[in-house]
Amino acid sequence: MRLSRLALATTKETPADAEIVSHQLMLRAGMIRKLGAGLYTWSPLGMRVLRKVETIVREEMDAIGALEILMPAVQPAELWQQTGRWDTMGDLMLRMTDRAEREYCFGPTHEEVMTDFVKRDVRSYKQLPATYYQIQTKFRDEIRPRFGLMRAREFLMKDAYSFHMDSDDLAREYQSMRGAYVRILDRMGLDYRIVAADSGAIGGAKSEEFHVLAQSGEDALAVSSEGSYAANIEAAMTVPGDGERPAPTRELKKIDTPGVTTIAALAAHLDVPTEATSKAIVVMGEDARPVLLMLRGDHTLNEIKAEKLDGVATPLTMADEATIRAHFGAGPGSLGPVNTNIAVVADHALAKAADMVVGANYDGAHFTGFNWGRDHPEPRFADLRNVEAGDASPDGHGHIQILRGIEVGHVFQLGDKYSRALELSVLDEDGRAVTPQMGCYGFGVSRIVAAAIEQCHDDAGIRWPMAMAPFELVIVPIKADKSAAVRETCERLYDELKAAGIDVAYDDRGLRPGPMFADAELIGIPHRLVVSDRGIEAGMLEYRGRGDAESGEVAADVAAIRQKIGRG
RNA sequence: CGGGGCAUAGCGCAGGCUGGUAGCGCGUCUGCUUUGGGAGCAGAAGGUCGCAGGUUCGAAUCCUGCUGUCCCGACCA
Known part of the structure; x- marks a missing residue:
């Protein structure tokens, strides 16, 4: 290419509304231009990079036998109503109406359309397994689009869907797809990690994410220093710890803590380390009664773990102050398990604690010398907290390090959530109707362009890995x-x-x-x-x-x- | 959706408090000179000051409403 014909549009100055380096450099290099919030035009230069990514992705999809298709971006509401996602997707989905007042959305993902497509043609086990993929524009009306292409509303994604007669075959294809993702990222020459993930709103069982490592990454990853354990911090387990709980040595004693409503203030007031304190968080339960969650003072609540607890309402809802006062007689900052009949779930880290500091359920007062069993019945213990750097690794090898990552790929074993809702059924060898197992596999084509720049740049500009360079x-x-x-x-x-x-x-x-x-x-x-x-x-x-x-x-x-x- | 910015030439910004001819840098165009790390000189073009009302003899400037956009938060592949 002669550069005189490329319509290069580089600038010396950094656009004011670009916050992260990939956004700044893509604008300065003239790869993209903003049209509106979360909407970008790709320039001829940018397209060269985008096409290289697409080509690698396409080659690796084809290599594992996935079949390329192209589904409509605009999708009728009926399919989404059948799976219930017309309602649950909420404002994330851009909705529209045609001249006949029929409802549509601009597809944020394609499980429904994909399943419907297979339903029309696949009747027999002989036609499975089958894996389809497309490289297509998605639209998600993000609450807050930001960081240029990193969290754009309209973006280019490769999404693949697989269909299987049983979960073993799904697991096999999942590994095959996972291998393809490994090859894609290896070819691109990026430093990445594969982590266990929460499957979130899409549903399903096993899922893993592929993260390009970068300081600006929006996700925190918990990675073992010596073992193989790696998980998104949302899903990372904590180790309960072993040993016996020490016997109580102190009596339960109420002490005045006027104006002390934070852990830091409490620890300072009592002159103890924050880990000697406890924090109480009140969330709504399934039956409209609150549930008291307890953590060690220096730990933080993992809301995804909390939401999955039996008896806790989904989505996780923090109790408001009026509800808290009605059930505890005190406000946040002085709450604890003593003298309540509220269900208590405590983090594992408190299971081995004795002589604890807890809120007294009187404003401006706490108890010291609190002990499970003696001062309150043994609570339910669960993994409630976020893992932290230095924690023991769940696989027993080394300790946890926290890395920052940009999610560029996500592989799921969906199970039959969509095939069942959309009544996809095929006949097996014995002539029985079987609901196929599904997998779905996303890869952020436009996002990985930004992610690569986050990882590969210097003061002068972008330092593309060879496979992505324009x-x-x-x-x-x-x-x-x-x-x-x-x-x-x-x-x-x-x-x-x-x-x-x-x-x-x-x-x-x-x-x-x-x-x-x-x-x-x-x-x-x-x-x-x-x-x-x-x-x-x-x-x-x-x-x-x-x-x-x-x-x-x-x-x-x-x-x-x-x-x-x-x-x- | 809550909170906080911002909106003036293609880009980056000043001007606004104290109303009176709209400015600077970069870029663009023309000419000459230059040519190993974002050249020099001379000249030129380019702006309904986000939109709509209001106050005023007069509004980029003051007031009201709206829109767009960015940041923080909740949310999210």
């Missing part, structure tokens, strides 16, 4: 307008490199060297060749890799160049 190599002429030799050498190299299958850019824009170098670095081309009279006289070109500190040389012929850039 061009592999750029030819930069020096004083081309003065030197026929420079022009001829550039043209010859450009033609020969193209013929050799190298994705080469030729900067024929006639700019001064500075802007050409700056643009090449900003848009992140991995290899650069500089053609000048003084090099031509020596039969050499200047070569510099995007990450190199210094320029080197390479002979001015295609074989030498190919060797230099690892394409020999």
Whole structure:
């Protein structure tokens, strides 16, 4: 590609409304332009990157036998009503009405349409298993779109769906798809982790997420320092800990703690470490009565774990102050298990605690010397808290480290949630109707472009991994307008490199060297060749890799160049 | 949806308090000179100051409403 024809639109200045580096660099490099909140146009330069990602994804999907299709972006409401998601999706779904007042949505995902498609054609076990995928634009009306493409409302996603006669075959395909994702990310050369995940609103059993590691990542990942355990912090287990609970040594004693409503203030007031205190959180139960959740003072509640507790309302709802006062006689900050008949669920970390500090259910008072069994019946113990750095790893090897990640892929074993709701049924070998098991597998095509930049950039701009770069190599002429030799050498190299299958850019824009170098670095081309009279006289070109500190040389012929850039 | 910003030339910003000819930098265009890290000189184009009302002789500026957008929170592949 001749850069004079690419409509490059780079800028020196960083747009004011771009917060994270990938958003800033994509705007500066002219890869995308904002149309509205969470809506972006991809420029010719950006499209080159997007297409490279799509190509890798498509190749790996095809390689595991997934079949490409393309479903409508606009979907009738009826299908969504059948699975109940027309109501449960809420405002995330962009809804619209046609001229006949029929209701539609712009698809935020495609389980319903996919299942319906299979239902029309698949009748026999002989037609399964089958895996379909598409690369398509989704729209999710995010409450708060942000960070450019990282959390856009309209985005490009590869979504795949598989159908199976039984869960063993689903598990097999799940592993196959997981392997394809590993190969996709390996080919892209990104540093990533696979973590156990909560399956969230989509439902289903086993699920794992693929995260590109980056400091700006929105997700926290709990990863074992020595073992293989890795989980999204939302789903990461904590280890109960072993040993016996010490015997009580102190009497239950009420103490005045006026104005003390936070753990930090309580610990300071009593001159004890925060882990010697406890915190009480009141959530609504399934029967409209509240449930008291108790954690060690220095721990934080994992709301997903809390929501899954038997007896706790879904979605998790914090009790308001009026409800709390009605049941406890005190406000938040002084709550505890003593003298209540409210159901108590305590985190494992409190199971081995003795002589605890708990709220007294009187404003401005706490108890010290609280002991389970003696001062309150043994509560139900459960895993309620967020895992923290330094915790023992659940797999028994090493401790937990917290990493930040950007979720770019998610694989689920869905089970029969959608096939059952949409009455998909096929006949097995014995002629019995079976509801197929489904898997679904998402991959954020546009998001991974941003994620790659978050992981791969420097002060000068983007440092694409080779597989994602808009061009592999750029030819930069020096004083081309003065030197026929420079022009001829550039043209010859450009033609020969193209013929050799190298994705080469030729900067024929006639700019001064500075802007050409700056643009090449900003848009992140991995290899650069500089053609000048003084090099031509020596039969050499200047070569510099995007990450190199210094320029080197390479002979001015295609074989030498190919060797230099690892394409020999 | 709650809280907080912002909206003036293609981009980044000043001006606003104290109402009176709309400015700066970058970019763009023309000419000449330049050509190894975002050139110099000279000239030029480009703005219903987000929208709608109001106050006023007069509004970018003051008042009211609306819209858009960004940030924090809850939510989320």
